Amino acid sequence: MEKDGRRHVVWCLNGKNYASWKFGMKLALQSVELWEVVNGTQRQPAERRNADQVIENAADITNWNKRNTTAMQNIFGAIKEDQSRILMSCSTAQEMWMKLETEYEEDAADNAPLLWTKFYGCTFRPSQSVSSFLTELEQIAFRLKSLNIAIDDNQIMAKILMSLPPEFRVFAFAWDSTPVAEKTLKKLTTRLIALDKSLRNDEEAKSTSDTAYLSKPNRDESQHKEQALPAQYGQNKGKSHPSSQHAELNAVNTNAGVREKEKKRTEKGSVTIDMTEEMINYVSSQEQLADALTKPLAAPRFKYLRDKIGVRGVGEV
Structure with a gap:
């Protein structure tokens, strides 16, 4: 559906991804102007009747009911069946949202110590890119913030700098001399990603150069051996020059040279x-x-x- 907020959420709530699902679903509902219905800002209008007991705001009530049903459909359709059963008794999108918060945020709060352990224990893995490491660390920080746990950019920057691998030590020293006003999380991550790409490009270029250098002598040696073969080998059609023939020819030439030198002995x-x-x-x-x-x-x-x-x-x- 063109105006269905679910098109913005490419994954479903499975009981383990509540923080990221909540963020994506909120954006999806905001994009179709349904978030106010879900968070309770826009409540169902109360009936207003005239002297003849006719409902004067029936159109407003109908419109809200339609928007509420659409929001419920979006939420329910983005949850796996095992997690959707707790929403069967809900009559509004707001009730659904609050029930999900109660179910998963309370469980997540119990995992706060584990999240802190993951945050401070997060380190570079061998061959891991800076971008991948930063994403992993920021996801943990996001989950902490979703539990209303205070964690600022200075804590995140300190964690990043203390986790840098040895090849980034020079960068860490340079960052220490950066003016305080320029020490922001965005600038730190941008510079680290740029430096990581530069180092990886240099390493790739060096590897390519070394490979070309090592393979060149082998080609030259092969060409030299082919040129050194006697003319009769090339004239015999249908015959190849296997490596055993090369070795035999070299052995004959060597022995002949030794015998020639032995003839040069003098009487003394x-x-x-x-x-x-x-x-x-x-x-x-x-x-x-x-x-x-x-x-x-x-x-x-x-x-x-x-x-x-x-x-x-x-x-x-």
């Missing part, structure tokens, strides 16, 4: 080996002069190495 027992374009001199163990200073040697061996470094005994000078 030393050889020059070319490794990555660097010259490394190989020295036989028989020519290790440091042995004369670090190892216990036989006299002939010791004298031989000593003479190689130009040292003489006292009696030999």
Whole structure:
């Protein structure tokens, strides 16, 4: 129905969501100008009869009855069957509303200590966004306010700041230096949400960059291996180049290089080996002069190495 307030309430009262349902239903009734009937501001007009006992305000009474029935229909239609039974005896929308308040707000009042525990125990969960955390905290604060429990913005801001994760500590220090007149709940939440989005965008960009960097060498290496294959492999049609053939080819090339270097040994027992374009001199163990200073040697061996470094005994000078 076009003028039915229920179209504004997308969920029904189920016994556990009274605070949010009450807020949404009130807005829905206000949007179709029925809230005054529900809260008792506009009561059913009393009959006024003239001398002939004719009701002079019959039209006003009929109009109020129609509006009252519409309001009752809106309320009753937004409640699940198990919760609607307590309203069967009501004759006005106001009676319905008051009965629901008595039923659920008294139960909610018993849960006030639990709500305070949830409020002060609310913390950031891993990977939780600032927006999600603020929504969770504000919902608890709303439920406390619906029980007529005083909770101001300063309490909410203090809770938010003390719950910030480590990456927001710099923000907390900056907020402390903010002028008192600018320290409002709206500005705090707006700045935190903007900062959280910025940090998440930076992290996403860094992750994308790291992934691209790590994958590039693999592609280059793959291309290099393909270019290094002998020409005959590419000429054989219908044959692929499995990884086992790559490994076998590399092993053959390596062994051939080792054999070539072994042929360079000289009569003196030393050889020059070319490794990555660097010259490394190989020295036989028989020519290790440091042995004369670090190892216990036989006299002939010791004298031989000593003479190689130009040292003489006292009696030999």
